[in-house]
Amino acid sequence: MIEFLGYLLFVLASGYYLITNLQWYSYKLGRVLFHHTKPLWNIIYFIIPLALYILASHLWKMGIVVSLLYIGMLYFWYRGLDKPLVWTGRIKRFFVPLVVFALLFWFVAECTFVIAPFIAAWIASLLIEKILFLGYKAKAKAKIEGMKDLIVVGITASYGKTSIKNFLAHILQGSFRTYATPRSVNTLGGIMKDINDDLPNNTQVYIVEMGARVKGDILEITTFVNPEYAIVGKIGPAHIEYFKTLDAISATKLEILQSNRLKEAWLHESTMVNASQNIHIFGPNITDVVSTLDSTSFMLDGTRYEVPILGEFHAINLAAAISVAITLGLDQETIKKRLKTLKATPHRLERIDAGGKLILDDSFNGNIDGMMASFALASTYKGRKVVITPGLVEAGEELNIQVAKKANEVFDVVVVTGGLNLAIFEKYVDHDKLIKLSQKSQMQDMLIKHTKAGDLILFANDAPSFI
Numbered sequence: 001m002i003e004f005l006g007y008l009l010f011v012l013a014s015g016y017y018l019i020t021n022l023q024w025y026s027y028k029l030g031r032v033l034f035h036h037t038k039p040l041w042n043i044i045y046f047i048i049p050l051a052l053y054i055l056a057s058h059l060w061k062m063g064i065v066v067s068l069l070y071i072g073m074l075y076f077w078y079r080g081l082d083k084p085l086v087w088t089g090r091i092k093r094f095f096v097p098l099v100v101f102a103l104l105f106w107f108v109a110e111c112t113f114v115i116a117p118f119i120a121a122w123i124a125s126l127l128i129e130k131i132l133f134l135g136y137k138a139k140a141k142a143k144i145e146g147m148k149d150l151i152v153v154g155i156t157a158s159y160g161k162t163s164i165k166n167f168l169a170h171i172l173q174g175s176f177r178t179y180a181t182p183r184s185v186n187t188l189g190g191i192m193k194d195i196n197d198d199l200p201n202n203t204q205v206y207i208v209e210m211g212a213r214v215k216g217d218i219l220e221i222t223t224f225v226n227p228e229y230a231i232v233g234k235i236g237p238a239h240i241e242y243f244k245t246l247d248a249i250s251a252t253k254l255e256i257l258q259s260n261r262l263k264e265a266w267l268h269e270s271t272m273v274n275a276s277q278n279i280h281i282f283g284p285n286i287t288d289v290v291s292t293l294d295s296t297s298f299m300l301d302g303t304r305y306e307v308p309i310l311g312e313f314h315a316i317n318l319a320a321a322i323s324v325a326i327t328l329g330l331d332q333e334t335i336k337k338r339l340k341t342l343k344a345t346p347h348r349l350e351r352i353d354a355g356g357k358l359i360l361d362d363s364f365n366g367n368i369d370g371m372m373a374s375f376a377l378a379s380t381y382k383g384r385k386v387v388i389t390p391g392l393v394e395a396g397e398e399l400n401i402q403v404a405k406k407a408n409e410v411f412d413v414v415v416v417t418g419g420l421n422l423a424i425f426e427k428y429v430d431h432d433k434l435i436k437l438s439q440k441s442q443m444q445d446m447l448i449k450h451t452k453a454g455d456l457i458l459f460a461n462d463a464p465s466f467i
Contacts, residue, residue, distance in 0.1 A: 003057065004106060006064030010053050011102045011117050012095075013071050017045050018118060019094055020085040024464070026187075026213070027090075029122075037393075037420065045077055053114065082440055083464040093128050097121040133189065137224075140195040144225065150203060151176075152225050152261075153324060156210040156218055156253050157233025157268070159367040160317040161186070163345045164233055165209045168321035171338045175330055176204040186211030188221050205328070212252050213242050219255035229327065230256045230265040231320045237395060238367050266323050268316065282319050289315045291377055293351070293358070303332055307339045310360070311349040313373045347462075349374055356453030363462035366392060368399050371460050372406060379410045381456040386413040388437075389460040391421030404428035411458075413450055417443075418463055 018032070021041075025031040036042060049070045057063030078084060085091065098121035105116050144150065153168065155161050162184055169180040181194050186209040199206060210221045235250045243249045250271055257265055257279075267273050269283035289298040289312050297306035298315040300322060307318060318339075325335055344350040347364035358381065362374045371392065378385050387407050391400045400421045407414045408429040415435045416425045425434060437446055451457055 002064050003061060006053075006057060006062075006067045007106060007114065008099075008102055009067040010049075010063065010070060010114050011098065013067065013074055014046060014050065014114065015095065015098045015118055015121070016085065017074060017077075019091060023085060023088075023091065024083065041077075045073065049073070050114065080439065080441075081464075090125070090129060094121060094125040097124040097128075133192075136189075136192050136196060140192040141224065143199070143201075144195055144206075147201065147203065151205045151229070151328070152227040153205060153207045153229045153231070154210055154222060154225065154227030154256050154259065155207065155231045155233070155320075156212070156256050157231070158236040158238040158249060158253070159370060160233045160313070161209050161211070162364075163314065163317045163348055164231055164320050165207050166345045167318055167342065168324055169207055170342055171321055171325045171330065171335055172205055172207075172328065174338065175334070176328070177202055178205045178207065179203045180207035181209045184211075185209065187217075188224060191221060191225065210256065215243075215248065215252050216255070218252055219258060222256050222259050226259045226261045227256070228259075228261050228263045229324055230259065230262060231324065232256060232265070232267045232271055233320060234268045234316055234369065235270040236367055236369060237399065242394075264327060266320050268320070280323065282323060283316065286315050286319050291373075293377065293380060305336060305339055307342050309342060309344040309349070310351055310377060311370070311373055312376070313370055314349075349377070357451060358456045360456065360458045363459045366394075366461045366463075368392060368395065368402065371403055374458060374460055375406050375410050378456055378458050383454045383456060384413075384452075385411045385456045385458070386415065386451055387411045387458045387460055388415040388417060388443075389458075390417045390463040391424065392461065393420065393463050397424065400424045401428060408433070415446065415450070420463060 021032045021036070022029065049066065053063055053066040053070070056066045098117055101117040101120040101124070155164050157164065165180050169178050172178040177200070179199055181191060182198070185191065185194055191208060208221070208225050208227065210218050212218050232253050235246065235253060237246060237249070243252065254271060254273065262278070264278045264280065266280045266282055269281055273279065273281065275281045285301050287299045290296070291310065291312035293310065295306055295308050296311060296314055297304060298318070300319050305318065305322065307314070322335055326332075347361050349365065350361040352359040352361060360374065360378065362370070365371065365374065375387070378387070387410070389403070389407070391403055401424055404425045405428050407425070411433070413433055413435060414425065414429045415437055416422050417437045417440065419438065422436060435446065435450060437443065
């Protein structure tokens with residue numbers, strides 16, 4: 001009985017570790033095994049405990065000891081996470097088969113290989129999710145096709161697609177019953193769930209954000225919602241580790257043009273596509289951008305627009321949103337009026353005044369262009385400047401060297417969170433201004449110790465603890 005308890009505890013504990021990592025990496029087993037940003041975690045929290053459990057249980061019948069020690073290890077690992085396991089339906093549908101297979105393997109097959117229940121449960125859960133996926137997809141497809149007067153606007157980009165979506169939704173509200181995919185929901189599964197659960201039946205304009213990790217992702221969403229209007233924002237090296245080249249990224253984003261209901265599309269000049277009758281290129285028509293710590297203004301096709309949000313790069317995102325709004329029938333005065341009440345997308349160069357400090361929260365902006373723009377904006381501040389950043393995630397060394405050099409040039413204090421790009425910052429940032437922050441739990445103490453009233457504090461990008 002003690003041996004069985006040790007076996008069951010180890011199966012559940014290792015299953016907890018593995019499924020937590022799978023949830024972080026969108027349930028892609030290959031990414032967890034071969035592209036984990038902290039591969040040592042797999043060795044420390046899985047491979048070594050597994051080897052010790054096998055030795056202890058087969059040689060000394062002491063597997064229960066290793067299992068209890070392993071659970072203790074995972075407890076302290078869990079306490080250090082800022083993104084712990086979320087108990088979704090999918091997670092529950094994994095653990096139920098895991099327990100069932102653990103019992104079957106032990107009592108029926110007399111198999112004590114602890115990975116076997118996980119493999120069987122993982123295969124079973126994939127089959128369950130596939131069946132559920134097809135059902136959800138059919139239901140969502142029927143709903144969206146039944147909304148005969150619905151206008152769908154699809155938005156994709158390397159950078160700024162969430163901001164474009166939010167800006168367009170804000171401009172259109174009041175003229176149309178508008179609904180946009182929430183937060184950063186941009187996968188086919190997330191969009192299907194959104195349609196089934198939350199898309200109001202009387203919606204007139206549905207704005208759909210589309211994200212991609214591999215070739216075909218945008219096409220899959222496009223052929224599902226078939227937007228009449230499409231926006232492809234700026235193309236850049238976001239997720240370059242998956243796509244390998246900028247051409248592959250651009251080609252994937254341009255899959256949105258394959259909608260069989262497409263009427264018009266607006267493509268940023270970085271897509272390198274030529275204009276045609278229904279393809280409009282934006283970027284060159286944006287001029288005279290003025291960005292301050294209070295507002296941003298720019299000229300678009302000869303008309304000046306001003307918004308109470310920060311960041312020169314937002315001129316690109318706003319230009320796309322304004323162009324679609326004009327096509328849908330809104331006049332310039334209405335658009336200008338709505339822009340006056342526009343609020344920044346949370347955590348994307350969001351200004352917060354607190355405790356005599358000016359805080360710029362750009363923690364959800366993880367691309368080189370956005371980071372350089374936030375640094376440039378911070379440089380206009382006359383007082384002491386502090387940046388808190390992990391650098392760029394899913395980007396090459398060259399771009400992070402660029403970030404470190406610019407941070408050293410602009411800021412009086414450079415706080416590096418985590419170890420992902422620490423070596424680069426140590427090389428290119430002056431030693432007397434560099435602060436290393438290994439745990440986010442240390443953030444409050446660091447801010448008290450190293451910042452003061454009158455400082456500008458920029459949170460530039462963020463990375464969860466598993467990165």
